[in-house]
Amino acid sequence: MGWAGKCPNCGEWGSLVETSLGSETPSGKAKSGGGRPGKTQRIDTIPKKTGKRITTKISELDRVLGGGLVGGQVVLIAGEPGIGKSTILLQLADKLGSTLYVSGEESPQQIALRGQRLGVSKKTIELLDETNIDTVLATAEETKPSLLIVDSIQTMETGDLSGMAGSVGQVRESAARLVRFAKKTSTPTIIVGHVTKKGSVAGPAVLAHIVDTVLWFEGDKDLTLRLLRSHKNRFGATDEVGVFEMTGKGLSSLSAPEKLFLAKEGQGVAGSVVSSMMQGTRPMLVEIQSLVVPTKLAYPKRVAQGIDSKRLELLLAVLTKRCGIPLYDFDCFVNVAGGIAAKDPAVDLAICLSLASSYFDKALPKGSVAIGEVGLLGEVREVVAQDKRVKEAKRLGYTNTINNKTSKYLKDLLKDLR
Numbered sequence: 001m002g003w004a005g006k007c008p009n010c011g012e013w014g015s016l017v018e019t020s021l022g023s024e025t026p027s028g029k030a031k032s033g034g035g036r037p038g039k040t041q042r043i044d045t046i047p048k049k050t051g052k053r054i055t056t057k058i059s060e061l062d063r064v065l066g067g068g069l070v071g072g073q074v075v076l077i078a079g080e081p082g083i084g085k086s087t088i089l090l091q092l093a094d095k096l097g098s099t100l101y102v103s104g105e106e107s108p109q110q111i112a113l114r115g116q117r118l119g120v121s122k123k124t125i126e127l128l129d130e131t132n133i134d135t136v137l138a139t140a141e142e143t144k145p146s147l148l149i150v151d152s153i154q155t156m157e158t159g160d161l162s163g164m165a166g167s168v169g170q171v172r173e174s175a176a177r178l179v180r181f182a183k184k185t186s187t188p189t190i191i192v193g194h195v196t197k198k199g200s201v202a203g204p205a206v207l208a209h210i211v212d213t214v215l216w217f218e219g220d221k222d223l224t225l226r227l228l229r230s231h232k233n234r235f236g237a238t239d240e241v242g243v244f245e246m247t248g249k250g251l252s253s254l255s256a257p258e259k260l261f262l263a264k265e266g267q268g269v270a271g272s273v274v275s276s277m278m279q280g281t282r283p284m285l286v287e288i289q290s291l292v293v294p295t296k297l298a299y300p301k302r303v304a305q306g307i308d309s310k311r312l313e314l315l316l317a318v319l320t321k322r323c324g325i326p327l328y329d330f331d332c333f334v335n336v337a338g339g340i341a342a343k344d345p346a347v348d349l350a351i352c353l354s355l356a357s358s359y360f361d362k363a364l365p366k367g368s369v370a371i372g373e374v375g376l377l378g379e380v381r382e383v384v385a386q387d388k389r390v391k392e393a394k395r396l397g398y399t400n401t402i403n404n405k406t407s408k409y410l411k412d413l414l415k416d417l418r
Helices: 059-065 085-095 108-118 133-143 168-185 206-210 309-323 345-360 386-395
Strands: 074-078 099-103 125-129 147-151 189-193 213-218 225-233 241-247 250-253 272-279 282-294 302-305 330-336 368-370 400-402
Touching: 059 225, 059 241, 059 250, 074 085, 074 168, 074 206, 085 099, 085 108, 085 125, 085 147, 085 189, 085 250, 099 108, 099 133, 108 125, 125 133, 133 168, 147 168, 168 189, 168 206, 272 345, 272 386, 282 345, 282 386, 302 309, 309 330, 309 345, 330 345, 345 368, 386 400
Parallel strands: 074 189, 074 213, 099 125, 099 147, 147 189, 272 368, 302 330, 368 400
Antiparallel strands: 213 225, 225 241, 241 250, 272 282, 282 330
16 A cells, blocks of 8 residues: 555545555566567457357346356446345356355355245355455366356455455456456356445446446335346347346246236226336336325425426426416326336326326226327427337237327327316
């Protein structure tokens, strides 16, 4: 550990930096490079080889990864504590062949208890309770696992650096050594990362740059829904989302997630409108519920769950100004059923129709689905992948589609409700 001097960015003096032990000459000066020219290759002469996919046998995880793992691929998976990272990795280890599971946080007994609860039965999972990255790599070279799992990178350290585990230098160097090992031996490697209070991956930004894939677990720990998003993927698309349900037996893939968000008893009730939002390349139907009640307060309540509160205020202003619905004397509550967050502008039309439906106390016809973005002028705009959304809605039995093709303006769509 040494003093860096003056920082060129902030101008502060005395910031601490980590140094490599033994990297200086006896005189105190750093060793010179003395590098030799490397061998170059023309890009057209390099063989175009695609790595063979290794299916994880977890359908939603395969979807996010782009079809499965690739030999030598390094995956960083992050998320809030208790969201299910260790759970899905233990399930993955049970699905694949020989796995070296390195735990720097939990004891082998704790992992074994979780495995018993999840029904993990394979005898090919080797647990290593170790935090020294050099010992981990030596063990991996000796055992030659088909999958290496490191939980977590913030607990790893090397004796070649003077910093503590979790520091910038230790995290960066430990991750770099894991990447080199994975590329050299073609061993798929999964690294668990901590998150900060602001919700980003803890550690240096280079951590996300040197790995091949960055996966992010989302969801409310009080609910059963879990979403696995791909923020970076060198071997697949980054617009895919895996949907899971947390059960007593672990995480279960949901190939038909609309079962969580749609309830048959809600159809035909005033204030309930079905819409379609995109999760990656997959259209997902959700139910928008609204409740509009008179108020005697000077400032009526505006409560939004699952949608942006500012977006709700904007849509209420459009309904008041463009459609002549006096909502300034009413409390308005909007909820996306199932606990999912709807950030897709395609649900704007459903929100407006559900508010108007509750205001007039008149339900939309059964089998209706509303898809469209609402502009400040009250116009209904076409959304991305609209035809794909309509096709998926019809497949699920929603034959009455309300969008910009039905009417160009929101005011005209509300005539039937009046």
